Amino acid sequence: MRPIVLLGLAALAFSTSVFANQKVVVYNWSQYIPDGLVAQFEKETGIDVEYSTYESNESMYAKLKLMKSSGYDVVVPSAYFVSKMRKEGMLHPVDKTLIPNLKNLDTNLLNKPYDPNNQYSIPYLWGSTGIAVNGEEIDPKSITSWSDLWNQKFAGDVLLTDDVREVFQIALAIKGYSGNTRNEKEIKEAYELLKTLMPNVQAFNSDAPRMPYLAGDTNIGMIWNGEAWMAKEETKHLHYIYPKEGAIFWVDSFVIPKNASNVKAAHAFINFMLKATSAKKCMEHTGYATPNLAGRALLSNKVKNSPIINPSKEDIERGEFQDDVGDVIQIYQKYWNMLKTGAK
Known part of the structure; x- marks a missing residue:
């Protein structure tokens, strides 16, 4: 009316x-x-x-x-x-x-x-999804890439967002593929790479993901820039990093x-x-x-002037905004379920 x-x-x-x-x-x-x-x-x-x-x-x-x-x-x-x-x-x-x-x-x-x-x-x-680092435990200057999450010294310490598209996008970016790919071969390659990350993964969390960092439960992993901003208001030790392969924008x-x-x-x-x-x-x-x-x-x-909130032009150009992938989301979901359950 x-x-x-x-x-x-x-x-x-x-x-x-x-x-x-x-x-x-x-x-x-x-x-x-x-x-x-x-x-x-x-x-x-x-x-x-x-x-x-x-x-x-x-x-x-x-x-x-x-x-x-x-x-x-x-x-x-x-x-x-x-x-x-x-x-x-x-x-x-x-x-x-x-x-x-x-x-x-x-x-x-x-x-x-x-x-x-x-x-x-x-x-x-x-906003964006990038890497969070606890500067008291890890030198933030040593972390520049999504692939750093695979370092064996971070076994059981990595936090991932509980988001199928975001998690797959980090592996796709490492592989040089678009985070919006509809190619099942590329999605499967990302899945195979993510399987090798699982020994490092402590948890998947999309409910205030800053909290595990603030509580000292985890020292490195994915985080939304807004959550990093709110965490920065409580501690000077959390650092937000735009990875060289590109952050996830949405x-x-x-x-x-x-x-x-x-x-x-x-x-x-x-x-x-x-x-x-x-x-x-x-x-x-x-x-x-x-x-x-x-x-x-x-x-x-x-x-x-906060770089956490306002990425540079270069950071935006390196990153990629998420798009709809249509029915291919079902393929992502299939591999996502396999990843989280450990199925083969």
Whole structure:
């Protein structure tokens, strides 16, 4: 249903009377919104928020599939899952007239192949996956490559993210292949290489992966740059390294599931998150880069100049953004299951 023109778009977006007694159900990555921001949205709009979290794109996707894309109003998948969900008819089109703060976004991060013209998604944060090193135990200058994780002296000490595409991408990068390959021969080669890493692997963790480093349970492995940023706020000993083969880059975006119960409230939530002040708080809290130019302008020099948050042009060029691989994801999943179970 289109907005009542007499109210005006901006008024509709923020009027508590329009949204009285309404609720928006948000499903997001853990620790992906700073404390207090949801309460601020509720106060400004009068919309109640029901908020829950997930630890992987796969678990989020499986739940939405089970629920037939209902039960949630806003979800935040990575780019290749936006593409997958869009192609499978799981998403509701975005009405840009209900998101006036879209003007704050960097156009260089819009209209990408995973969602042409942003018909179904609005970018929220983007970041990288690189190597974390505990400088008290390991000289960070000695770690330059994903292949360093295979060093026998790190037996039982390596942490990997619990993410099939990310883990396979490090092996594919070492082999000189694209992390978005659809070639089963290349995927199998990556699997064979990853099998030789398993003696070094302590755990797979995508639930606040900084915590094992802070607890001293592990000293080297994969980490998201935002988690490294948050860990750096607690200890000076954790170092974030962009490997020479290239870091893994990704974009997470707001989407509205196909059978969302409150589409207008979902748009209001997305619009609020695109405010400059909201974007600033999110970037400072999470340590991930924002596509919000107005939000970036408000940042302190400490955040603006952090190489953890803001990779150099060279680091970006060496790395690779994740894309949808279509049905080939089933091949990745097959080898992923074999890797984690030790099957042959």
